Amino acid sequence: MKGLLCITIVLLITLTGRAQTPKQQSLDAYIDHLFKNKKMMGNVEISFKDSIIYAKSVGFSNVTTAEENNKNTKFRVGSLTKTYTAVLVLKAIEEGQLQLNDKLSSFYLYVKNAEKITIEQLLKHWTGIYNYTEIADEDLWEQKFHTEEEFINYLINEKSNFEPGTKYEYSNTNYAFLGFILQKIYNKPFAEILKEKICCPLYLKNTYFSVETDRTKNEALSYNIQDRYIVNAKVNFSVHFANGGIASTAIEVDNFLTPLFNGKLISAKSLEMMLPKNKGEYGMGIEKLPFDNPQGYTHNGRIENYFSEYWYFPKEKLGIVTLLNATNIYTSDIQTLLLQYAYGNKYEIPNSNQTDEILEKDFKQIKGTYFEKDKKAFFTISSDGKNMVFQASDAGQMFVRLEYEGNNIFEYEDMELQFFPSIKEAILTQGNIIKKYKKLSKQ
Structure with a gap:
């Protein structure tokens, strides 16, 4: 990230529909190089104001049948889901359905420290609740459908890591509970709440929650990269719904972020509460990027081998999204490349036949x-x-x-x-x- 600190704010004005520029061709070559060298498969996207200035798909949504990723391919976005869930909670607060100081004990009396844990602490990961994805057999447990009751029973005997409100520690369990709470107050499944409160108002036709990957909906399978691509074991997203289960496209992730940061989804007051103030700090479903210029916000995610990340820069109205279904490089490396492109900076295609340490x-x-x-x-x-x-x-x-x-x-x-x-x-x-x-x- 260090190279970004002195970026000048001069965006490329490259509109969709024009002939490709040399810079676009150069970025295409870079992304193609990563795919050809088995570094990634997936979709990337850059938006400026209300226009897509770059979008590209590489690799396969299904390696066996050689079906290629395209702009409408859906990927599980992993923990990017937490941004959507936080928005749903804040909308519920705006509607008078919840308050930030409501206690978890109002919904789950027998969870450790429930009488001390607030909705705000769940949103900010200040609860001490054990992260259920770190339970030893979770990788096998998550392959089957589980009810809310089964989820609670799976977690109920795990220790509390610290006294609520005393420090930050990321835990998927916090957002699973928020999803269950949303279902209780609206008396609807999370999928319906998401559709009603976010997808329909924003005309997002390719964003939804479902418990299993569905190839008939152009959903990508996720892969481990070896000398060949190895398809991942199937996760049942019933246990990751509000913390990691949403499916979407790179373009529609941006079509969610842009109205969110421009006051068209929640109030300015709610957005201000949601956003962290300091570099690297976690707010409510959003983290602040660790560099100053430009100032932006982010979340990344991983579920199976779906990797995802967004960066959004409100002042510049610039959005960058990476959704992958196979990778062995960090999404932040790709995001940095896309940001360099957006600012017209130079970059070099990496040599996949070398490292810094050896010849x-x-x-x-x-x-x-x-x-x-x-x-x-x-x-x-x-x-x-x-x-x-x-x-x-x-x-x-x-x-x-x-x-x-x-x-x-x-x-x-x-x-x-x-x-x-x-x-x-x-x-x-x-x-x-x-x-x-x-x-x-x-x-």
């Missing part, structure tokens, strides 16, 4: 896919142009950047990887576990 010829000997002897477990090593990137084969596995320690040894937290290029092998050490892997010969 290109040495990295080429290391990169690739490595299998255990039984070939059931494997991982892929790639580069984002600066760092070595590791991603294991398990469906939904997060990619990580490795730190170089010398002598072909790389580390991430308690994991160590040592490569032996001459014999095409690698040894992975994690705690007391030591595993040997063999590099796939043909790639």
Whole structure:
């Protein structure tokens, strides 16, 4: 982000429908390069005022059938959903259905500290309620439909992390509860509330909540990137509805943000309450970007291997959205690229055959896919142009950047990887576990 601090405020006035400019062609080449080098699949979009100044789709919504992503492809937006949920809560407050100081105990008496936790603290993650997505078996539990009662029972015995109101700690459970509360006060499912309060007024036809991915609606499947794309295990979004389950397009995410920040969805007073004041701070479903010039707001998300992020700059009326269904680079890197484009700044296409730490010829000997002897477990090593990137084969596995320690040894937290290029092998050490892997010969 450091390079953004001295950006000058001179936006490109590039309107949809004109012939492509050299800068557009350059950005197209960059995004295409990322796809061809298996760094991302998905959609990106930039808006200025009321116009789309750039939009592009790359990759496949379904790899098996070679169906390509397009401008109407829907992606699960993950935790971007929290911005929508926060808006719904603030609208309920404007309608007199809720108050910020209402207690969780009015709806859920037996949740730990419910009598101390307010709606405002739920919105701002100041509750201490345990994050249910960190429960050990949650990755299996989330694959089946669960009722509200089952959700509460799943969580009820988990500890409280701190006294409500004493500090901030992000917890998906907070927004799940807000979704349940909305359903109670309106006596309607979350999907209907979303449609009635946000989608219909804004004419959003491609934004909705449903419990399962539906390919008949042009919804993208999500993938893990290895030497090939591996489709993820199916999540049932019944347990992620108000905190991570909305489906939308990149264009319609922006078509939600623009009216939100321009007073057409909630009042100016409600928007002011929603927005955090300090850099990097979390408000109500929105975080402030960690740089000053330009000043903007953000939220990112991940569910399965759908990755998402938006940036919005109210003063400039500039919106940037990235929705991905496969990636092993950070969405913030793509967002930075799109912001540089919007401001007419130069950027270079990264070299996916090198890292900052080792020579290109040495990295080429290391990169690739490595299998255990039984070939059931494997991982892929790639580069984002600066760092070595590791991603294991398990469906939904997060990619990580490795730190170089010398002598072909790389580390991430308690994991160590040592490569032996001459014999095409690698040894992975994690705690007391030591595993040997063999590099796939043909790639």
